[in-house]
Amino acid sequence: DGGITQSPKYLFRKEGQNVTLSCEQNLNHDAMYWYRQDPGQGLRLIYYSQIVNDFQKGDIAEGYSVSREKKESFPLTVTSAQKNPTAFYLCASSPQGGGGSPFHSPLHFGNGTRLTVT
Amino acid sequence: GQQLNQSPQSMFIQEGEDVSMNCTSSSIFNTWLWYKQDPGEGPVLLIALYKAGELTSNGRLTAQFGITRKDSFLNISASIPSDVGIYFCAGPMEYGNKLVFGAGTILRVKS
Numbered sequence: 001d002g003g004i005t006q007s008p009k010y011l012f013r014k015e016g017q018n019v020t021l022s023c024e025q026n027l028n029h030d031a032m033y034w035y036r037q038d039p040g041q042g043l044r045l046i047y048y049s050q051i052v053n054d055f056q057k058g059d060i061a062e063g064y065s066v067s068r069e070k071k072e073s074f075p076l077t078v079t080s081a082q083k084n085p086t087a088f089y090l091c092a093s094s095p096q097g098g099g100g101s102p103f104h105s106p107l108h109f110g111n112g113t114r115l116t117v118t
Numbered sequence: 119g120q121q122l123n124q125s126p127q128s129m130f131i132q133e134g135e136d137v138s139m140n141c142t143s144s145s146i147f148n149t150w151l152w153y154k155q156d157p158g159e160g161p162v163l164l165i166a167l168y169k170a171g172e173l174t175s176n177g178r179l180t181a182q183f184g185i186t187r188k189d190s191f192l193n194i195s196a197s198i199p200s201d202v203g204i205y206f207c208a209g210p211m212e213y214g215n216k217l218v219f220g221a222g223t224i225l226r227v228k229s
Contacts, residue, residue: 004160006160040127040221040222041221042122042206042218042219042220042221042222043161043206043208043219044219045216045217058216059216090160090161092160106151106163106166107161107163107217108163109153109160109161109162110160111158111159111160112158112159112160114158
C-alpha cells in the first residue's frame with residue numbers, strides 16, 4: 001500500500017538540542033510539505049519542496065531546516081533556534097499540480113510526530 | 119492575506135443528529151478541500167470541490183462550493199460516534215503558492 005510514513009510517533013528532547021523528524025513517501029509524489037499544528041489553530045506551513053534538491057520556506061520557517069536529497073524523503077530538523085518547538089508536526093505530499101503549483105492537488109498526510117521539548 | 123474562517127469552532131451533538139459547518143473567506147478560492155483529522159493522526163481528505171456551485175457527496179457527507187467562491191459548507195447526516203474529530207477546510211491561494219487551512223471545527227458526538 002502506498003502512503004506517507006512519519007517517525008517516530010512521539011519524540012522528547014531537551015531544550016537546546018536539535019532534532020530531526022523523518023518523513024518517507026512511496027506515492028511517487030513530486031511535492032512534499034511540513035506543517036505544524038497547535039491546539040485551536042489551523043495547519044501552518046513550515047517548508048515545502050516541489051522537486052528533489054529544491055525547497056521553499058513556508059510561513060513559519062524560522063528555526064527549522066529541511067533537505068530533499070531523494071524524491072521519497074523530506075526530513076525536518078527542528079533546531080535550538082526554534083523558540084517554541086513543542087507541537088504536532090505533519091508531513092504531506094501531493095502530485096505536482098497544474099501550472100507548476102503543487103497546491104492545487106489535494107495533500108496526503110502522514111500520521112504526524114508529536115514533539116515535546118522540555 | 120487570504121484567511122479561512124471556520125465555524126462553529128466546536129460542536130457537541132447527539133448521535134443521529136445532522137451536522138453543518140462552514141468556511142468563509144474575504145478572498146476568492148478556486149478549490150475547496152475538506153479534511154477530517156482523527157485524534158492523534160493526520161488529516162484525511164473527505165471531499166474536493168473544484169467548481170463554483172458544485173455539490174458533492176461522499177456517503178453521509180455533502181459539501182458545497184459557494185457561488186461567490188468565498189465560502190463552502192460541509193454537512194454530515196445522521197452522525198455516528200466515529201464522526202468525532204476535527205474537520206478542516208482548505209484551499210489554495212488564488213495567487214501565490216500556498217494552501218491555506220481553517221482553524222478547524224471540533225466535533226464530539228454523544229451516544
